[in-house]
Amino acid sequence: MIANGISWSTFGILYGALAAAVILIYLLRMARRGRAVSSTLIWQKVMGSRRSLWKELISLLLQLLLILLLCLALVDPRPPADSFQRRWVVLIFDASESMAAHGDGPSRLRLAERDAWRMISTLRESDRAMIVSAAAEIDALTPFTGNQEELKQALTKLKPSGTRPKIAEAIDYALSSFAYAGVGANDTRHLYVLTDKPETVVAPEAENVQLGVIGVGQTLPNLALTSFDVRKTLNLTEAHDALLRVTNFADAPVSAELAIFTPENTITINRVDLGPGETHNQVVGLPFNTFGKVTALLRKVQFADGAHDALASDNAAFAFVPPTRKSKVVLVTNKNLFLYNALALNPEIDMVSVRPEEYRHGLSSAADVVIFDRFTPPQEPVCSAMYFNPAPGGPFAVMSTKKKPAMTGWAEGHPLLRHVVMDTLQIDEARILKPAKDDVVLMGHFDGALMLLRPRGETFLLGVGFDLAKTDLPLQSAFPIFIHNVVHIFSRKPEGEIDTGHRIGDRVDLTVTEGRERVVLVDPLENKIPVAVRGGRALYRPEMPGFYTYADAGALRVFAASLLDDKESDLTVTQAGALPAFDNEDGRGGIERIAPWLILAALLLAALDMVLFLNGKLS
Amino acid sequence: MGKLFDDEFLKKLEYLYLLSKKLFHGKTQAQSRSKKIGWGMEFADYRDYAPGDDPRYLDWNLYARVEQLVTKLFHEEENLNVYFLLDTSKSMDFGHPSKFDYGKKVVAALAYVALNNLDSIAINPFGPELLPELPMLRGKGQIMKVFDFLEKLEPTPTTDMLKALATFTAKTRTKGLVVIVSDFWDEAGYERALKGVYSGGFDLSAVCLHHEYEAKPKWRGTVLMADSETGKRHQVTISNRALRRYETEYNAYLDRLRNTCHGLHCHYLYAHTSIPFEDMILNVFRQGQFVK
Numbered sequence: 026m027i028a029n030g031i032s033w034s035t036f037g038i039l040y041g042a043l044a045a046a047v048i049l050i051y052l053l054r055m056a057r058r059g060r061a062v063s064s065t066l067i068w069q070k071v072m073g074s075r076r077s078l079w080k081e082l083i084s085l086l087l088q089l090l091l092i093l094l095l096c097l098a099l100v101d102p103r104p105p106a107d108s109f110q111r112r113w114v115v116l117i118f119d120a121s122e123s124m125a126a127h128g129d130g131p132s133r134l135r136l137a138e139r140d141a142w143r144m145i146s147t148l149r150e151s152d153r154a155m156i157v158s159a160a161a162e163i164d165a166l167t168p169f170t171g172n173q174e175e176l177k178q179a180l181t182k183l184k185p186s187g188t189r190p191k192i193a194e195a196i197d198y199a200l201s202s203f204a205y206a207g208v209g210a211n212d213t214r215h216l217y218v219l220t221d222k223p224e225t226v227v228a229p230e231a232e233n234v235q236l237g238v239i240g241v242g243q244t245l246p247n248l249a250l251t252s253f254d255v256r257k258t259l260n261l262t263e264a265h266d267a268l269l270r271v272t273n274f275a276d277a278p279v280s281a282e283l284a285i286f287t288p289e290n291t292i293t294i295n296r297v298d299l300g301p302g303e304t305h306n307q308v309v310g311l312p313f314n315t316f317g318k319v320t321a322l323l324r325k326v327q328f329a330d331g332a333h334d335a336l337a338s339d340n341a342a343f344a345f346v347p348p349t350r351k352s353k354v355v356l357v358t359n360k361n362l363f364l365y366n367a368l369a370l371n372p373e374i375d376m377v378s379v380r381p382e383e384y385r386h387g388l389s390s391a392a393d394v395v396i397f398d399r400f401t402p403p404q405e406p407v408c409s410a411m412y413f414n415p416a417p418g419g420p421f422a423v424m425s426t427k428k429k430p431a432m433t434g435w436a437e438g439h440p441l442l443r444h445v446v447m448d449t450l451q452i453d454e455a456r457i458l459k460p461a462k463d464d465v466v467l468m469g470h471f472d473g474a475l476m477l478l479r480p481r482g483e484t485f486l487l488g489v490g491f492d493l494a495k496t497d498l499p500l501q502s503a504f505p506i507f508i509h510n511v512v513h514i515f516s517r518k519p520e521g522e523i524d525t526g527h528r529i530g531d532r533v534d535l536t537v538t539e540g541r542e543r544v545v546l547v548d549p550l551e552n553k554i555p556v557a558v559r560g561g562r563a564l565y566r567p568e569m570p571g572f573y574t575y576a577d578a579g580a581l582r583v584f585a586a587s588l589l590d591d592k593e594s595d596l597t598v599t600q601a602g603a604l605p606a607f608d609n610e611d612g613r614g615g616i617e618r619i620a621p622w623l624i625l626a627a628l629l630l631a632a633l634d635m636v637l638f639l640n641g642k643l644s
Numbered sequence: 645m646g647k648l649f650d651d652e653f654l655k656k657l658e659y660l661y662l663l664s665k666k667l668f669h670g671k672t673q674a675q676s677r678s679k680k681i682g683w684g685m686e687f688a689d690y691r692d693y694a695p696g697d698d699p700r701y702l703d704w705n706l707y708a709r710v711e712q713l714v715t716k717l718f719h720e721e722e723n724l725n726v727y728f729l730l731d732t733s734k735s736m737d738f739g740h741p742s743k744f745d746y747g748k749k750v751v752a753a754l755a756y757v758a759l760n761n762l763d764s765i766a767i768n769p770f771g772p773e774l775l776p777e778l779p780m781l782r783g784k785g786q787i788m789k790v791f792d793f794l795e796k797l798e799p800t801p802t803t804d805m806l807k808a809l810a811t812f813t814a815k816t817r818t819k820g821l822v823v824i825v826s827d828f829w830d831e832a833g834y835e836r837a838l839k840g841v842y843s844g845g846f847d848l849s850a851v852c853l854h855h856e857y858e859a860k861p862k863w864r865g866t867v868l869m870a871d872s873e874t875g876k877r878h879q880v881t882i883s884n885r886a887l888r889r890y891e892t893e894y895n896a897y898l899d900r901l902r903n904t905c906h907g908l909h910c911h912y913l914y915a916h917t918s919i920p921f922e923d924m925i926l927n928v929f930r931q932g933q934f935v936k
Contacts, residue, residue, distance in 0.1 A: 064829035
């Protein structure tokens with residue numbers, strides 16, 4: 026036997042001390058003074074003539090045995106590890122959202138849990154098992170343990186969350202766990218993956234490990250929102266479009282209602298009819314100034330064969346559209362109505378118009394864009410700027426002035442010239458600008474450029490080498506679009522950076538003010554979740570679809586999370602199976618821990634002592 | 645006046661006396677009928693005339709009818725003699741108040757009532773033997789002697805009821821009512837002692853005094869008990885089961901005492917010292933054994 030608790034020598038000292046104390050107490054009790062009573066006549070009859078010395082001795086022996094058992098329990102003696110063969114079992118559960126799908130009975134995850142419990146209950150006391158949850162993150166719910174109650178508790182903690190479960194990583198983790206767990210030479214290793222997509226699991230080559238992939242559940246019908254994206258409209262205005270895709274993963278036709286709404290307004294409701302496996306794409310233009318929480322919802326789902334939708338979490342998708350801000354533009358012109366009107370009529374622009382003599386450099390610090398019409402200030406503005414017919418000595422070097430300059434080409438794919446055609450542009454006179462290093466020529470000339478874009482840190486300078494009064498550009502329909510493109514791009518983030526939603530299980534980087542130690546997140550069920558800030562970042566993986574809010578620097582921030590995953594919504598199960606039950610008739614098991622039995626024996630002994638005492642059998 | 649018999653005690657005695665008069669209203673003083681056949685007022689029996697008989701008691705009417713001389717016999721009317729036999733053994737010196745003090749109060753109270761009834765009383769304490777007695781007293785004014793005598797009584801080491809009561813029976817010629825106040829804890833037994841008194845022609849009345857812990861012990865666990873009289877030690881493990889057995893044996897012991905008393909036409913009274921002594925005395929009155 027190997028002492029797993031206190032050492033054998035400590036045991037000897039402890040037991041010796043306790044036994045000596047018990048014997049001392051026994052002797053003191055024997056020697057104590059008597060209690061005077063008026064007569065012992067009745068007591069003599071009660072006790073009879075029996076001398077109670079043997080009772081005392083048996084009582085003493087029982088107490089010595091009791092402390093012996095307890096001291097042995099502290100030693101926690103165990104047989105050597107190689108005296109029996111143990112099984113080491115790792116159960117990896119696919120905890121992705123599709124495991125929440127259910128038909129008429131329990132969910133796939135609960136089916137897997139039952140199957141696992143059935144197998145765990147066949148483990149011997151000396152066997153060890155570990156529960157691993159694999160979703161967007163790998164979570165070992167227990168270490169290797171023989172405590173079946175602990176394993177059972179861990180099984181109840183399994184819950185679906187996220188997409189794209191990291192099964193392969195979980196298998197790697199399990200294999201490395203075998204290596205560090207102290208698996209004996211005679212022991213066997215078992216690794217089982219319980220998933221509803223067994224065909225996606227690639228079983229690695231691992232020596233001495235019995236690996237099994239168990240398919241859970243059966244194929245179920247599902248209608249899902251597989252895509253929901255909100256983005257700026259293609260014409261670079263501040264309005265948004267919602268792009269949706271609905272997919273029928275069932276073998277039967279389905280009809281449903283698709284609604285898009287904000288907390289204040291219903292934007293659209295339309296009916297969707299899809300055949301088996303069909304997909305419906307829809308673009309919904311959101312009214313201008315629609316921002317905040319936008320929800321897409323599939324409801325009244327009816328399959329032709331009467332089946333019900335097996336997964337609810339993909340019937341709703343969420344997006345959070347940040348509020349729009351008008352671009353602040355300072356127009357420095359001497360009554361150029363073309364420019365003035367093009368800016369004044371744009372609802373997304375907040376314009377201030379000043380005469381050249383009224384312009385002060387300080388105006389540029391509060392603006393997104395300054396447009397100089399036939400005026401070149403001595404000092405470059407702080408913000409982005411656009412110069413029409415820039416004078417020599419300004420930011421752009423003027424090479425020459427040309428009558429009816431021939432345009433050699435224009436940057437057709439450039440965002441500033443999106444939806445604009447310059448092929449027919451007529452220019453009466455223009456200043457030829459000299460491109461500098463890193464300048465982008467948007468409109469070329471044999472000698473230089475007619476239009477130049479110069480990046481300047483986070484701002485831009487755009488030089489247009491001609492006067493609007495000496496070109497037909499203001500008369501073309503492209504003019505307001507060109508002005509809008511310039512203002513929009515110069516004052517806004519690029520379109521691709523608009524963050525409207527996340528997939529559940531993906532990591533969300535929360536915006537936090539420097540110096541904060543934690544953020545309290547409120548999930549869609551109004552639960553408050555503290556998120557620690559480490560290295561200035563607060564990272565969180567949303568586990569359920571919906572809106573999440575948190576406060577930062579006095580502002581309430583919101584992000585949205587949705588399922589939106591074709592693979593998770595496809596509830597097809599190709600191979601269903603069940604975990605094997607272990608055979609315990611091979612004679613390789615054994616009692617590993619003796620301490621609990623010693624404690625049990627001590628308790629029984631104490632109970633026996635008490636019963637005998639109460640019945641007068643012992644002193 | 646000592647602690648035992650203070651003014652409060654005297655008030656209680658007066659109350660008890662008045663209560664006894666009310667309970668036995670109609671009885672005349674000093675008219676206790678003795679079993680002795682003599683020359684009193686109440687007819688008892690006839691017997692053949694013998695020379696020397698007082699001719700005043702010949703039944704001449706009967707002689708006229710049957711021509712036979714017959715002498716009429718009457719109950720002799722005399723005062724009742726009450727003998728209080730108080731157990732002074734160590735076993736009585738137990739509890740708070742001790743059975744000994746309680747017994748003294750009982751004896752004092754009964755003596756007071758008896759003296760008020762113009763009965764004669766004597767107090768005979770006993771322990772391992774019959775101890776010096778308080779001789780026969782009569783009259784209410786003698787009560788202070790009773791108090792003084794009882795105050796001075798001290799517990800004696802042991803009990804030998806047989807020896808003490810046999811001595812009492814042998815030396816006491818005038819019969820009367822014997823009131824034995826004791827806990828009846830005597831290893832030699834009490835039956836023969838009581839029978840001896842009864843056989844000696846005395847009326848018997850037994851008052852058994854126990855502390856409530858003797859009826860229901862409060863101890864638990866292993867106790868080394870020391871007998872107050874014998875000094876013997878007994879290690880006793882008091883478990884629930886032992887308590888149940890104790891209760892059974894205790895009740896059996898009391899049953900035997902009661903049956904013995906009834907067999908001897910003896911009034912029997914059992915009381916705890918936790919009961920106020922005046923209540924206990926009233927029980928004596930209610931049994932009608934004391935004032936007749």
